[in-house]
Amino acid sequence: MPEQSPEDRCKNFDEVPLGYTVELAQREASRCLQCKKPACRQGCPVEIDIPAFIRLIVEGDFVGSAQKLKETNNLPAVCGRVCPQEAQCEKFCILGKRFEPVAIGRLERFAADYERTHGEVNLPEIAVDTGKRVAVVGGGPSGLTLAADLAKMGHRATIFEGLHTPGGVLVYGIPEFRLPKAIVRAEVDFVRRLGVEIEANQVVGKTITVDELLETFDAVYIATGAGAPVFMNIEGENLNGIYSANEYLTRVNLMKAYRFPEMDTPVARSRKAVVIGGGNVAMDSARTARRLGAEVHLVYRRSRVEMPARDEEIHHAEEEGIEFQLLTNPIRYLGNEEGWVTGAECLRMELGQPDASGRRRPVPIEGSEFVIEVDTVIVAIGNQANPLVPASTPGLETNRWGNIVADEETGKTSRDGVFAGGDIVTGAATVIEAMGAAKRAARAIDRFLRGEGKKL
């Protein structure tokens, strides 16, 4: 797929991959073998009829292709961009055994983009109104998917979103250059047009509680994500210039600090930034800091093969000149009199025996301390469950990490009529997995609302 050159894109927040032209899309689509028993479908958590939408591209019915996608996936332009297809649909593509798998994600993106940019987006069929009302806590990918699916089934869903804009990680976390916010807005508008109401600025647990919601709604779905940042709790971590990735990305993506002072939210003007971590959030943070003009070092305690980030993201980061300091771990931060960070003291690591996660455990090399001079540090070592909803909902069972305990197939929690899905249940995972959980919960809530709940 054509993309912006690394030299150009380092200076802007425009999308990196430019998308397929009609010709490229049709050429790629025609590679699909249209398997009788398509293996690719088992890899898609939102159950897209992959051969069918690809066939419509071959036939030139691009809008029809988008509608086919939207039969099961409410956010195809998002998924086509941010899904790790190599671990999902494309992993199972039969062509992948000997050749490149069909570029399912890119084709999904093409069809969704085509529909959005070529006239009216049509609505699917919506079932007869059941009069049942469902409150959805959190307007991220899981909440949006569930609300949209329930709306199609004839129920009335209202999303309660804590921030001023719905979208969750799609608007505050994933940068503009990977997922333009205009596209998120368009897909959220599609969900609204299905009849879903979205109430922004509602922090459930503070503004209103789950129990209060249950007074007027027939069921509640909790999808508040894993939005609480993890710090390392090492010396100097509260110095000025040290951010959680959540804060850094929210300032830049949601608040558009990259357009300061045209936008009111500021962000550090870094000369040299260090990003701690090796996941997608670390790559997003590093590439964001690069676009804001910094020289960026990515510090990761294991080696390249253990990095949890997608290969494509690592590759893009390298192309953009992010310097990787692998097998390295910060042990403390140094600061000046005014309280600004000036250096990250790190240790070199080597890999020992595999740990519980199956990855080889990093072991510090004694006496290997060295200092990287920096003016900005972005800590991207993970997120955990935000306790606001569990803490304000008596009887809602959580595990020892604070995640809500919910049935994997139905999303049922320990509270009657309360369902949960996405990162608040699984811990930080992917957008598409959160959407898959929502699809399953939507079916269970539908059964519950139709009075079959007790028979489950």
Added chain:
Amino acid sequence: MYPIVKKQRLAPEVLLLEVEASRIARKAEAGQFMILRVDDPGERIPLTLADWDRERGTITLIFQEVGVSTKKLGLLNEGEAISDCVGPLGHASEIGEYGTVVCIGGGVGIAPIYPVARAQRAAGNRVISIIGARNKNLLFWEDKLRAVSDEVLVTTDDGSYRRKGFVTDVLKQLVDGGEQVDIAYAIGPVVMMRAVSHLTMEYGIHTVVSLNPIMMDGTGMCGACRVTVDGETRFACVDGPEFDGHKVDFVGLMKRQQMYLGQEKEARERMGHCRAERDA
């Protein structure tokens, strides 16, 4: 959108806005804050709630026009609206039967100390309020505090009204004069809250302060507001904003508050240019 139903100037650069926000009004408790975004290019800023009216569904915000966001907020008139209001956020003040409670409000901190004093009085405590400002012009709500306090002591830095001196001078006189103080609340500039905490530490009076670090979301998802309390990192928006004043690292807090000074100045200057151009 959150319409402004009342606007009142309390002092030069200090404004009161009453805003329709029924969900926040219904839940608000003393000590809690809210986050607002004036308009679309706007940033999210925290303001501690000064008052609320559950029946009318309104909240009262009092702020000093110091930066771009508060200046923009000050330009809004009755009938106009604030783009986003979120809350109530943070923990409510711990209200209990302590005996004698001293509520100290400094500068614009006089506003959020009012609901604390009211709630402590309603719980049966003897409430002594100490309020102070740089000069007479910056004082407000003395009458409102009198209505919820057993005693109100007012001071000005320059002596232009009542006493001359800081709120700490008044507190010291009070305690040295034999007043048995069971708990103290202080809300105001960090230097003031620190001075109060230092003083009460000597006297062994438990002291609660309401911290005002930089915030963004206000719901615990970013850590911009992190402060060190008793050697541990806490997020003021969800763990506070009230903490034990004897355990707060005030120096660290003051340094973190300075983080965007340069950019704040730049934004103010830019706003000045825009207004000058528009007025020309």
